[in-house]
Amino acid sequence: MAKVEKNFSTMERSSTLFNILEVDGIPLPVLSKEMWNKISNFQARPDDLFLVTYPKSGTTWMQEILDMIKNDGDVEKCKRVNTLERYPFLEVKFPHKEKPDLEIALEMSSPRLIKTHLPSHLIPPSIWKENCKIIYVARNAKDCLVSFYHFHRMASLLPDPQNFEEFYEKFMSGKVLFGSWFDHVKGWWAAKDTHQILYLFYEDIKKDPKREIEKILKFLEKDISEEILNKIIYHTSFDVMKQNPMTNYTTLPTSIMDHSISPFMRKGMPGDWKNYFTVAQNEEFDKDYQKKMTGSTLTFRTEI
Numbered sequence: 001m002a003k004v005e006k007n008f009s010t011m012e013r014s015s016t017l018f019n020i021l022e023v024d025g026i027p028l029p030v031l032s033k034e035m036w037n038k039i040s041n042f043q044a045r046p047d048d049l050f051l052v053t054y055p056k057s058g059t060t061w062m063q064e065i066l067d068m069i070k071n072d073g074d075v076e077k078c079k080r081v082n083t084l085e086r087y088p089f090l091e092v093k094f095p096h097k098e099k100p101d102l103e104i105a106l107e108m109s110s111p112r113l114i115k116t117h118l119p120s121h122l123i124p125p126s127i128w129k130e131n132c133k134i135i136y137v138a139r140n141a142k143d144c145l146v147s148f149y150h151f152h153r154m155a156s157l158l159p160d161p162q163n164f165e166e167f168y169e170k171f172m173s174g175k176v177l178f179g180s181w182f183d184h185v186k187g188w189w190a191a192k193d194t195h196q197i198l199y200l201f202y203e204d205i206k207k208d209p210k211r212e213i214e215k216i217l218k219f220l221e222k223d224i225s226e227e228i229l230n231k232i233i234y235h236t237s238f239d240v241m242k243q244n245p246m247t248n249y250t251t252l253p254t255s256i257m258d259h260s261i262s263p264f265m266r267k268g269m270p271g272d273w274k275n276y277f278t279v280a281q282n283e284e285f286d287k288d289y290q291k292k293m294t295g296s297t298l299t300f301r302t303e304i
């Protein structure tokens with residue numbers, strides 16, 4: 001694995017800590033072709049729950065909500081280890097872990113919660129075959145782009161984004177890890193018509209966490225008291241998660257994530273894109289968006 005010589009103040013980064021493999025033209029942080037074969041042949045179990053997102057769409061937030069639900073609102077249990085250690089990330093081998101997360105998943109007892117950023121057409125077929133429940137969280141493209149840009153700045157796992165303009169171009173053409181945001185959200189939106197998928201939106205959870213968590217509870221066929229529900233809402237709010245070392249990624253070595261460049265828990269608010277997009281970029285974005293989303297019934301809010 002490439003060693004990283006980096007100087008973040010000048011944004012020079014010789015390489016990324018992730019190996020990047022193109023599958024179907026989609027850049028994925030997958031170790032090797034052999035590893036990709038193992039991922040494709042991953043054997044799902046019927047009681048697995050998959051959390052699927054395009055990067056920066058609220059994955060960590062949803063992981064915490066799901067862990068709190070699983071542990072009946074027991075905050076201390078949820079603080080047992082940090083987010084990355086709690087649930088495997090199907091396609092990734094982290095440099096600070098001995099094994100790929102897939103192997104950790106294979107050794108886990110059921111019921112498992114597994115995270116993935118894979119687009120719907122690259123998901124291991126056994127997940128469909130076993131009719132696993134899937135929670136998909138989508139976030140509006142503009143905020144996703146801004147969040148992803150800052151994540152590239154602070155995480156040496158990822159390539160250097162250079163500057164916002166360059167990253168904007170790459171994002172719009174789908175030349176970023178996990179490919180096109182447009183294809184991702186549309187692919188999973190279509191998949192929900194034929195599979196057990198609860199499709200949620202980051203902006204909705206922000207606006208009305210109670211209503212959205214109730215949807216999750218119904219989907220998981222789980223009952224909890226009003227008191228526990230309120231505890232979950234509080235514990236998973238941005239401000240509380242930002243202060244919690246088990247959810248804010250600050251326990252990772254700075255060689256992997258450097259929060260002094262940009263914290264992982266950054267803004268947590270729809271509409272931050274307005275601080276980054278120029279008027280011209282916004283106009284170009286809206287035009288391109290119309291074209292790429294034509295025919296889809298998906299709608300997003302870019303502010304709340």
Ligand SMILES: Nc1ncnc2c1ncn2[C@@H]1O[C@H](COP(=O)(O)OS(=O)(=O)O)[C@@H](OP(=O)(O)O)[C@H]1O
Binds near residue numbers: 053059237239269
């Ligand atoms: N509780 C809560 N409330 C609101 N927003 C939250 C919360 N937790 C994380 N976040 C924000 O989600 C963004 C990170 O997304 P992901 O967790 O999907 O990132 S990753 O793909 O797993 O790296 C990142 O968004 P930005 O702040 O816009 O960069 C996080 O701040």
